[in-house]
Amino acid sequence: MTSTAMDDAAEPGGLTVGAVASHVGVTVRTLHHWDAIGLVRPSGRTAGGYRLYSAADVARIHRVLIYRELGLPLDDIGELLDAPTVDVTVPLRQQRAQLLDRISRLQSMVDAVDRMIEAARAGILLSAEEQVEIFGQRWKPSLAAGARDRWGETAQWAQYAERAAGMTPEDWRQVAHNVETLEQDLAAAKRAGVRPGSAGANALAERHRASIDAYFDCSLSMHVCMGRMLAADPGFTAYYDAIEPGLAVWLRDVIDANARDRGIDPESATWT
Numbered sequence: 001m002t003s004t005a006m007d008d009a010a011e012p013g014g015l016t017v018g019a020v021a022s023h024v025g026v027t028v029r030t031l032h033h034w035d036a037i038g039l040v041r042p043s044g045r046t047a048g049g050y051r052l053y054s055a056a057d058v059a060r061i062h063r064v065l066i067y068r069e070l071g072l073p074l075d076d077i078g079e080l081l082d083a084p085t086v087d088v089t090v091p092l093r094q095q096r097a098q099l100l101d102r103i104s105r106l107q108s109m110v111d112a113v114d115r116m117i118e119a120a121r122a123g124i125l126l127s128a129e130e131q132v133e134i135f136g137q138r139w140k141p142s143l144a145a146g147a148r149d150r151w152g153e154t155a156q157w158a159q160y161a162e163r164a165a166g167m168t169p170e171d172w173r174q175v176a177h178n179v180e181t182l183e184q185d186l187a188a189a190k191r192a193g194v195r196p197g198s199a200g201a202n203a204l205a206e207r208h209r210a211s212i213d214a215y216f217d218c219s220l221s222m223h224v225c226m227g228r229m230l231a232a233d234p235g236f237t238a239y240y241d242a243i244e245p246g247l248a249v250w251l252r253d254v255i256d257a258n259a260r261d262r263g264i265d266p267e268s269a270t271w272t
Contacts, residue, residue, distance in 0.1 A: 014042070014043065014044050014052035014053050014054045014055075014057070015052065015053045015058065016046075016050060016051065016052065016053075017031050017032070017042070017050070017051045017053070020053045020057075020058060020061065023058070024058070024061050024062065024065065025065075026061075026065070031051075031061075034061075034064070034074075035051065037074065037078070038078065039064060039074055039077065039078050039081075040057060040060050040061050040064060041057075042054075042057055043056065043057050060081060063077075063081060064077055064081070067080065070092070070095050070099070071095060071098065071099070072095060156215075156216040156217075157216075159215075159216040159217065160215040160216050163214070163215060163216075164215070175214055178211060178214075179211055182204075182207055182208060182211055183240075183243050184243075185204060185207075186204055186208070186243075186244070186247060186251060187243050187244035187247060189201065189204055190244050190246065190247050190250045190251075191244065196250070196253040196254045196256070196257035196258075197257035197258075197260070197261065201254045201257065201258070202254075202257070202258045202261060204254060205223070205254050205255050205257075205258035205259075206258065208223075208251070208254075208255065209223045209255075212226065219272065220258075220259045220262055220264045220269075221259070221264055221269040221270055221271070221272050222271055222272065223255055223258075223259065224255055224256060224259045224264065224266045224269035225269060225270070225271050226255070227251060227252040227254075227255035227256060227266075228252060230248045230251055230252055231248045231249045231251075231252040236248065237249075
């Protein structure tokens with residue numbers, strides 16, 4: 001409420017409901033409702049029966065707006081305004097405690113959003129030293145930034161950033177352990193001559209797809225596209241072939257056969 005509204009309401013006859021609504025920033029409908037429930041009733045009426053608000057009425061509206069902004073229900077506001085002998089600090093202290101709790105929750109949400117922003121920017125919320133310590137000496141911290149540059153505008157990267165934002169170093173250690181175990185099992189299967197399309201190979205393909213699901217939802221068709229990339233991209237091929245010679249191409253063939261057995265034609269698979 002402005003001093004102008006108070007001054008105008010002090011004029012003979014007071015302010016109409018439309019003028020009050022304009023001055024205090026609420027709708028006429030709101031003032032009608034507050035009148036109907038007895039929260040703020042205009043002190044006067046025109047000869048035609050229209051509401052007229054005095055300076056005291058406008059002051060009461062102002063107090064209602066303050067309490068409403070604090071989140072108090074209208075019923076509680078009415079009790080506060082109509083019982084001046086009640087210690088108004090009691091409900092206000094309660095409301096203050098609730099506001100502080102809300103602020104704490106909102107700050108937690110802000111922190112979570114900040115982590116998502118940083119995860120989307122950096123690719124991983126670990127220092128370079130932590131990355132090497134967790135993922136091993138073969139890991140290059142620049143890989144995360146390179147992945148961001150390559151896929152940072154995709155829906156999958158956004159999903160990854162959301163999940164990565166909530167991961168702790170211990171979570172990443174578990175991921176690294178699972179990946180290392182999977183890679184060892186893939187290499188052992190390749191050396192043992194496990195054929196793509198066999199039950200054992202299909203189980204490994206599904207484990208590999210599940211490892212990607214830790215970062216974003218990976219369909220069978222998307223998995224086929226990733227298999228192609230593993231065998232065609234020099235960086236990925238070198239990574240897998242360092243584990244076991246020929247592993248990248250073998251893994252691609254394993255992924256293709258698994259998808260085919262599950263109704264996906266690898267030749268027409270797309271990133272969907």
